[in-house]
Amino acid sequence: MEALILYYDDTYPSVKEQKAFEKNIFNKTHRTDSEIALLEGLTVVYKSSIDLYFYVIGSSYENELMLMAVLNCLFDSLSQMLRKNVEKRALLENMEGLFLAVDEIVDGGVILESDPQQVVHRVALRGEDVPLTEQTVSQVYLFSLHPPSGFELFCNFPNKLGP
Helix, strand or coil: CEEEEECCCCCCCCHHHHHHHHHHHHHHHCCCCCCEEEECCEEEEEEEECCEEEEEEEECCCCHHHHHHHHHHHHHHHHHHCCCCCCHHHHHHCHHHHHHHHHHHEECCEECCCCHHHHHHHHHHHHHHCCHHHHHHHHHHHHHCCCCCCCEEEEECHHHHCC
16 A cells, blocks of 8 residues: 655556556565665665655666765654654654645645754644644645656555565
């Protein structure tokens, strides 16, 4: 079960191609201890935590250190927001935090922020300004719009993509 998957270009235009790509990445990365891989001409940085896998994917021309900075910012932000309990159940109960954090870190494939302290602070401020239900709906709507080219970001739960 995927929690959030964003494609910022049309490298994989159909849902079928996207699912095949996601399954391929998971199969190539879920049993390794490394944090970076090259797959299908793309740079993949990833991290796992208990029952979650986080991926940030860019073209082979993207700087892997910048991709890793995005991944670490997302993970560290979620870790702070979830009180170091980065696991499936906690994330599902706080999906709006995930949406807001991603919205603060990346906009349309453009990296906006890489400091988790700033992300957590901004998410907290946004939580005070807008009712929770509106945040969630607006964030889901924003992420479903046609994003411009950039890099891909997704977080998945292994039970759907596993072998």
